Amino acid sequence: MRRTALTATLTAGALAAAMVGAVPASAINTYNAQPAPERTEVGALIAQWDRDGDPATPDVVDWYCTGTMIDRNTFLTAAHCTTDWPEGVRFYVSLAQDVQGELDAAHAAGLTPAQVAARVGVEGTAHDSPDYPGNSADSHDIAVVEFDDTQAAALAARWSFTPATLPAAGQLDALGSRALDAARWEVMGYGTQEAERGPGGHTHPGGGVRMKAEVGFDALNKTWVRLAMNESRGYGGACYGDSGGPNFVTLDGQRILAATTITGDSPCYATNVVYRLDTDSARGFLDDFVELP
Secondary structure (H helix, E strand, O other): OEOOOOOOOOOOOOOOOOOOOOOOEEOOOOOOEEEOOOOOOEEEEEEEEOOOOOOOOOOEEEEEEEEEEEEOOEEEEOHHHHOOOOOOOEEEEEOOOEHHHHHHHHHHOOOOHHHHHHHHOEEEEEEEOOOOOOOOOOOOOOEEEEOOHHHHHHHHHHOOOOOOEOOOOOHHHHHHHHHHHHOEEEEEEOOOOOOEEEOOEEEOOOOOEOEEEEEEEEEEOOOEEEEEOOHHHOOOOOOEOOOOOEEEEEEOOEEEEEEEEEEEOOOOOOEEEEEEOOOHHHHHHHOOOOOOO
8 A cells, every 4th residue: 555656667566656756655564464255246356458558459467456345336546556657558457356366377378468457357437536636635546446237247246245335425524533543444345465675775575466464543534534554453454455445343243345445655564545435525525436424
């Protein structure tokens, strides 16, 4: 869930364009984390795009971000994952547990990029918030990938999932910081691991497998929740490639999709900064695509 600029050298687990002053988020960290095969509503955003100057023949296909199905035909992610791509980019969604393994197998079979994308995911149409990139108070860093009826049927035929439950308007404010601190928070995604030091500096290995980790509540801001991912406190956390992915809070036994991963500290050790979904701005965007609680 970290932020990095989109360039022609993007690789799996790298994020698309970042919000100003922030670093996009990445993968779930190695510490205090577990695989999440049961969370089939959480998926990977795949992009098929061109890097050879001929947009008529997209020659790259890879996964870049995370997201969540919020109804049968709507995949929620971050706007920095779906903007600033070369002309002709096409977006696909996979709800597989090991999307990197499926991509590797498809590439090894000698398929074309278009064939790889179609084998691994289902194509949809991206819609970004018209107010993105916004500002530090409200980045409007929210987007969806919509599937028509045929695409939605193809998605359901390949993966069984129950859409995530969105929060009610102002639900986090109504609860307040004390109740949110007492609740269980979990982050999920396909991102890379925390930074490792090497001869060339920091690297972020791994990524491409759906993971989950408990995180801790730190602070509630106007459009953000700040979550702790310190290993010493028993928490895990998000990293590059986790952007757009879900941060769930369990309230009265119900798992609520409270926010999406947007940014954090660049080594992926301390903080996950997530975009609230119970605010007027987030709900104003989502209301065009899903039925809100």
